[in-house]
Amino acid sequence: MDRSALDLTQDAARLTAQLVDFPSPSGSEKELADAVESALRALPHLTVDRHGNNVVARTNLGRAERIILAGHIDTVPIADNVPSRLDDDGILWGCGTTDMKSGVAVQLRIAQTVTEPNRDLTFVFYDNEEVAAHLNGLGHVADAHPDWLEGDFAILLEGTEGLVEGGCQGTLRVILKTKGERAHSARAWMGHNAIHAAAPILAKLAAYAPRRPVVDGLEFHEGLNAVRIEGGVATNVIPDACAVTVNFRYAPDRTMAEAEQFVRDFFADCAIEEFVVDDHTGGARPGLTHPAAAAFLAAVGGEPRPKFGWTDVSRFSALGVPAVNYGPGNPIYAHKVDERVDTAIVLETEKRLAAWLTS
């Protein structure tokens, strides 16, 4: 790992590599936040604030509009895929290349190079996006300093392969618990098997057909999946408990309450002993009809797409700031051992954003 000072004079592709080689899995972002803060404080056209490991920098030029460029600095756990490696085709491999240090590199490059933007700029770098919603740094800033997040339009640089993605799906995590009664497995009929009692839950999940609704012109794609299952006491004991953790990713035409009700109804006949809502964050409608969003879209070009993954666009949406995703990463490779980013798209994203903010 390389924890030297960030060099914002190198291009966004090289800066991405430096950021990837500076490990920052969720919960361990402090050193990277320090480095980001130091690099930004060296730029005289910005004012810099910090809350925990979240860093916010702003221009104060009195422009008619203020644009927010936001990105998280944490990654999922490293899977033997750091340091980064650039191959002959210009593909940069490593943890966080796509999700989302390439986006953070573009933010830092705009901060470095666009010293007199045509719109005021707010740069937000935050921690703990890859873990439970209540830990999310953007949420903490929104609670403690909502004025830092005021703006007319927000661009979240989560990976979209350089296309504009509108809205985001909501994500609900529930734990479905079944109950049984222990007995020696030699006399199974004296007990009741809680793992067998989970059979209807898995059968319903296996038979689930995802809805693909069109919302504000964009087609979303829902998903309902078991992400964990646990049960068992000992190899000769009929288990008295089993827990299935289910993640529901839902289109932004459902409210949070509607999403939870859907899941409750879906498993209603499964004899669930306990239904625990473990984590829940709502989605955001695309909002591409907002004037600021439309202007951005016209400037950077391309057909907008829906965003399947939950992103913090939803948090800006809740603050009343229209927001889109627009970043160089390719979400297909997020959270994978073979995570990678095309450096040509990293450079192209930097170029288009800079052009829009200086034209």
Place this chain on the structure above:
Amino acid sequence: MDRSALDLTQDAARLTAQLVDFPSPSGSEKELADAVESALRALPHLTVDRHGNNVVARTNLGRAERIILAGHIDTVPIADNVPSRLDDDGILWGCGTTDMKSGVAVQLRIAQTVTEPNRDLTFVFYDNEEVAAHLNGLGHVADAHPDWLEGDFAILLEGTEGLVEGGCQGTLRVILKTKGERAHSARAWMGHNAIHAAAPILAKLAAYAPRRPVVDGLEFHEGLNAVRIEGGVATNVIPDACAVTVNFRYAPDRTMAEAEQFVRDFFADCAIEEFVVDDHTGGARPGLTHPAAAAFLAAVGGEPRPKFGWTDVSRFSALGVPAVNYGPGNPIYAHKVDERVDTAIVLETEKRLAAWLTS
């Protein structure tokens, strides 16, 4: 805990309490084996041998028949149920009361009191019965010193509530693994969910109807149960692996090969990626028609029953020694937090065995 010397002059009920208060979960039997060995070496009518934490004591009177009295000295893990507690109804509560320190107490009392038995006696005390078959102390003695286990008839003092139980069921443990492909749970359709792939396994288990065959006049009762299930990578990742551990308890009219084939056939259409045989020990037919068994049965009385749980009767059976289960414990309470034994049955078992061996 009380690790003082064993007092074999107290009655079998009090001795059971002393043994329960001397903790010996599987893997931690050494101190109890030491105490048993010391107590037996103090008895001049016995010769004593030891192999690991297994103790074997014998009379050498040149009698026409040799009877083996066997019991394991280990217990399942203690569940805040030691020391023992005797209630006003004569019920002794605590870990190992039923399985099977009450049986061990009866063995030790026969060793102490029946100094001139009408049949030669072999007492076997062994370790690691409650864990994987390859650790079983009786198996280790059978491998290293088969001559120590020679005899005409064996009585295993596993809990039967003072009735004679013939034969035992076999037990096979397999791990059924399903395979998937990881993906971010926001784009579940890019992966394949290994937990959902386990749905047919649980559905078959939930629908399983046990066979209850009559073997040598006794009705057995089979069982097929998931005893553990594990799957999941992270709460936002489609899991690529899931494992269901299944325990098949089968009647002794099936061979080991037939039992394994039954399980393979049962799950044949479940798209199992890997089928692992984790542990397997065969059953034993009742064998109550053998003359030595019949004589014992006539002496102690009562209707014989089938033994559902796997016991080491099967190991004696494999050595060519007919064997039955006959012990004071109640198998319903084995491995339970509220494990207990009726001390009246402990005393009655001691009395009947002593009468048969001295009449």
